Amino acid sequence: MSDRAALSSEAPRLSETLAGTRPTLVIAGAYAVVIVAAEAVAAFVAPVPAATIDAIVLTALLGHYVASGTRVYAALALVPLLRMTSIAVAAAQPLSFYFVGGIPVLLAAVLAADALDLPGVLRLDQIRLRSQWHVALGAVALGGFATPLLGLDPLIGDRSLPAVVGAAVIVFAFAGVLEELVFRGILQGASAPLLGAWSIPAANGLFAATYLGCGSAAYGAFMAAFGLACGWWVNRTRSLAGAAVAHGLLAAGLLVVWPVLL
Amino acid sequence: MSSLLTESTRALGLPGDADQARVTAGIVVIAALLVVLVLREAGRAELSGGRADRVEHLRFVALPLTLVFADVVIPRILALLT
Numbered sequence: 627m628s629d630r631a632a633l634s635s636e637a638p639r640l641s642e643t644l645a646g647t648r649p650t651l652v653i654a655g656a657y658a659v660v661i662v663a664a665e666a667v668a669a670f671v672a673p674v675p676a677a678t679i680d681a682i683v684l685t686a687l688l689g690h691y692v693a694s695g696t697r698v699y700a701a702l703a704l705v706p707l708l709r710m711t712s713i714a715v716a717a718a719q720p721l722s723f724y725f726v727g728g729i730p731v732l733l734a735a736v737l738a739a740d741a742l743d744l745p746g747v748l749r750l751d752q753i754r755l756r757s758q759w760h761v762a763l764g765a766v767a768l769g770g771f772a773t774p775l776l777g778l779d780p781l782i783g784d785r786s787l788p789a790v791v792g793a794a795v796i797v798f799a800f801a802g803v804l805e806e807l808v809f810r811g812i813l814q815g816a817s818a819p820l821l822g823a824w825s826i827p828a829a830n831g832l833f834a835a836t837y838l839g840c841g842s843a844a845y846g847a848f849m850a851a852f853g854l855a856c857g858w859w860v861n862r863t864r865s866l867a868g869a870a871v872a873h874g875l876l877a878a879g880l881l882v883v884w885p886v887l888l
Numbered sequence: 889m890s891s892l893l894t895e896s897t898r899a900l901g902l903p904g905d906a907d908q909a910r911v912t913a914g915i916v917v918i919a920a921l922l923v924v925l926v927l928r929e930a931g932r933a934e935l936s937g938g939r940a941d942r943v944e945h946l947r948f949v950a951l952p953l954t955l956v957f958a959d960v961v962i963p964r965i966l967a968l969l970t
Contacts, residue, residue: 673900681916685923688946707952711917712897714914716898716913718901730952730956731892733951734952804892840890840894881890
């Protein structure tokens with residue numbers, strides 16, 4: 627049987643997947659809608675009301691997780707935590723912001739992987755597998771093609787080699803790998819038992835919502851499509867390593883390296 | 889730009905009009921941290937079994953919020969002292 631045929635036979639119909647888990651899905655879906663609304667408020671209205679909505683949703687999700695034990699509630703809590711962190715630690719310098727804002731979210735993702743029994747999420751050493759490093763290298767070329775089309779401003783003004791390398795490392799970790807840990811690792815991983823393959827678009831919907839405030843519709847759409855591809859690859863290979871490194875290389879290329887080189 | 893750094897959070901980092909919003913957002917984070925800590929302590933006292941285990945798992949939110957709390961409060965304390 628071909629890989630495609632095997633996948634299509636394994637992928638359950640949505641109605642079959644939903645049977646028996648409908649109440650949980652309705653509640654989790656309602657939380658997701660509120661989180662997306664908070665992202666829209668942060669992007670198009672004002673950040674403080676968004677942080678307030680996120681704080682309420684965060685505490686409700688945690689209470690629900692403790693009461694029910696459903697992992698997807700705890701996984702969903704990472705998105706409001708990410709946004710509250712980014713609003714509260716806002717800094718003028720993008721790189722210092724990434725570092726200061728990224729550390730708490732990275733810590734949350736690592737602790738959540740342990741708490742939610744998703745240890746495979748942290749196996750980034752699997753990048754040595756051919757299926758993983760091939761896709762990661764492809765992201766470098768994708769960044770080179772996409773940079774002139776998206777027309778993004780470089781994140782740093784200093785074009786010296788140490789500045790570019792330092793910025794690329796920070797963006798790789800906190801804009802690329804971190805997002806994959808949160809959205810494909812924790813969110814998609816925790817919702818997969820409920821949604822099956824439908825966890826890919828579900829997690830990616832939240833990922834795309836966090837790009838509502840990126841300031842460029844083309845860039846937001848590009849990242850949403852890239853996130854969907856990453857979700858599919860993670861689901862297909864059962865490893866986050868390739869997608870995480872690919873996302874890191876793409877982000878570092880788009881925001882730091884390619885705008886300097888091209 | 890990314891999930892973490894958006895146009896609105898970048899604007900918040902600029903000095904001036906955004907100071908008030910940044911302070912208010914910091915207060916919201918501190919309030920959320922307090923609720924999480926109260927939830928943890930109340931749960932430790934009242935719950936047992938799987939629920940007690942899950943209460944312990946809440947450190948995945950409590951610790952990051954504590955870091956954010958430190959980032960919000962420590963610069964202001966230093967500003968008062970200098």
